[in-house]
Amino acid sequence: xxxxxxxxxxxxxxxxxxxxxxxxxxxxxxxxxxxxxxxxxxxxxxxxxxxxxxxxxxxxxxxxxxxxxxxxxxxxxxxxxxxxxxxxxxxxxxxxxxxxxxxxxxxxxxxxxxxxxxxxxxxxxxxxxxxxxxxxxxxxxxxxxxxxxxxxxxxxxxxxxxxxxxxxxxxxxxxxxxxxxxxxxxxxxxxxxxxxxxxxxxxxxxxxxxxxxxxxxxxxxxxxxxxxxxxxxxxxxxxxxxxxxxxxxxxxxxxxxxxxxxxxxxxxxxxxxxxxxxxxxxxxxxxxxxxxxxxxxxxxxxxxxxxxxxxxxxxx
Numbered sequence: 001x002x003x004x005x006x007x008x009x010x011x012x013x014x015x016x017x018x019x020x021x022x023x024x025x026x027x028x029x030x031x032x033x034x035x036x037x038x039x040x041x042x043x044x045x046x047x048x049x050x051x052x053x054x055x056x057x058x059x060x061x062x063x064x065x066x067x068x069x070x071x072x073x074x075x076x077x078x079x080x081x082x083x084x085x086x087x088x089x090x091x092x093x094x095x096x097x098x099x100x101x102x103x104x105x106x107x108x109x110x111x112x113x114x115x116x117x118x119x120x121x122x123x124x125x126x127x128x129x130x131x132x133x134x135x136x137x138x139x140x141x142x143x144x145x146x147x148x149x150x151x152x153x154x155x156x157x158x159x160x161x162x163x164x165x166x167x168x169x170x171x172x173x174x175x176x177x178x179x180x181x182x183x184x185x186x187x188x189x190x191x192x193x194x195x196x197x198x199x200x201x202x203x204x205x206x207x208x209x210x211x212x213x214x215x216x217x218x219x220x221x222x223x224x225x226x227x228x229x230x231x232x233x234x235x236x237x238x239x240x241x242x243x244x245x246x247x248x249x250x251x252x253x254x255x256x257x258x259x260x261x262x263x264x265x266x267x268x269x270x271x272x273x274x275x276x277x278x279x280x281x282x283x284x285x286x287x288x289x290x291x292x293x294x295x296x297x298x299x300x301x302x303x304x305x306x307x308x309x310x311x312x313x314x315x316x
Contacts, residue, residue, distance in 0.1 A: 002235035004175055006196025007154045008224040008257070008273040009049075009060035010083055013073055013215045015123040017046050017065035017312045023122055024050040024061065025316060027102045028085075029145030031055070032291040032316045033281055037307060038064055038215075039254060039297060044307045045069060045215075046314075052153050053138040055281045055290065057226050057273070058196035059153025066217045067123075068312050073216025075124065077205040078267030080220040082126045082158025084116075084199060089131035091149035092117055098145075112181060112188050112201075124218045130155045136195055156199025157223040159268045160211075164202040167266035171200055174240045174262075175225065175270075191225060198225075202266065213269065222261065224271035233260060233274050255297050256280050291316065 014020045024030045034049035045064050052059040061083070066072075075081055087095060092108075092115055099106045099119055107118040109128075117129040132155060139150020161167050164187045171177035177189035177200060185204040192198040212219060227233040233251075237260050241248060247263040257280065260272045276283060284295050296304055 002232055002239055003228075004192045004198070004225040004236070004272070005228050006058050006192035006194075006198035006226055007156065008057045008226040008271070008275075009062055010080075010154060010157060010223050011062045011064070011221045012083070012121070012125055013066045013071075013217055013219050013221055014063045014121060014125070015065060015067040015217050017048065017068075017314045019122050020048060020063050020065050021314050021316055024063075025143055027099065027104065028151060029140060029143035030061065030151065031140035031143065033060070034256070034285075034291055034295060035293075035314070036255070036295040036297070037300060037311075039252075043069055044310045046311055049281075049291070051140070052151065053140045055287075056137050056153055056196075057275055059137055061154075064215060064221070065312070066215060071214075071216045073214070073219030074209075074212045075126075075219055076208040076211030077160045077162050079160055079211035079213070080157050080223050080268040081160045081211070082128060082201070082203070083121075083220065084128050084130055084155040084158060084201070086132040086135050086137075086152040086155035086197065087129045087150075088135070088148060088152070089115070089133050092129060092131050094149045095129050111186065112183055125220060126158070128155075128158070134195075154197030156197055156201060157220075157268070158201045158203055159264075159266055160203045160205040160208070161266040162204075162206050164204055164266075167202050167264060167268075170245065170265050174236075174243055174245060175200075196226065210267065213263075213267065222269040222271050224259070224273040227260075227272040227274050230258065230274050233258070233272050236260075236272055255295075256283065
């Protein structure tokens, strides 16, 4: 039977590349694992990857810095809006201090029986550090954050919807979501393993206008689930199409993983991703060298000098 094993990655459109690196590496202490470019379209846009110590599929945040291209997004409803990250439960006081020291405004909250810290990326995207016990994923410790505080990886995604019913039907019927819990304006479900970032939180939002779905600074573009194998991915695609959700793409090769994209009825774009068997992140760099070189897909190699000349220099 087709299944999803928690999350794979989340991809956002952000502001400047250096601002993004400073936030994810300098402030959150994540590991910089890849610098390449957006595969779609002809405009050169960075694609930057961050993760935990092991580069686990359920711990990867990727970004497209769109400020240089001048393309802005609009946060709203019918859109994925909240990046939820898992951190050790006992680390949140540390994180509150660290974020505040670095000029990030932080709010303390209790949701779904867990403490969390609410803050924003410099471009405005909403983040939450969720206190989690017994997470087996190892945080990155070479970025200045001690092991007992380091971020494990993705906890899940928050999707703002005008009405949650269609999304509950989609996630339970197509993604095998379970363990539905309601609290205030939030409906929480679990897709695959909790230890692999499978939380889906549907936030009822009837005040904001619909958000943009295209690329644009300040918005989440898509959230990816780990389909594990190509055979399982195919089966999932056929099942989703068979239920009538036909706004779904053909297979796309993203060099490090292969992907199918589906637009959910709540507006959020979801991806079913399978890491390449030929090494994944390490297909073009050794584990120790991840993120050190500018990587390009074969179709762009003859434009390497041109692309580098057009892209904002970054210092990691």
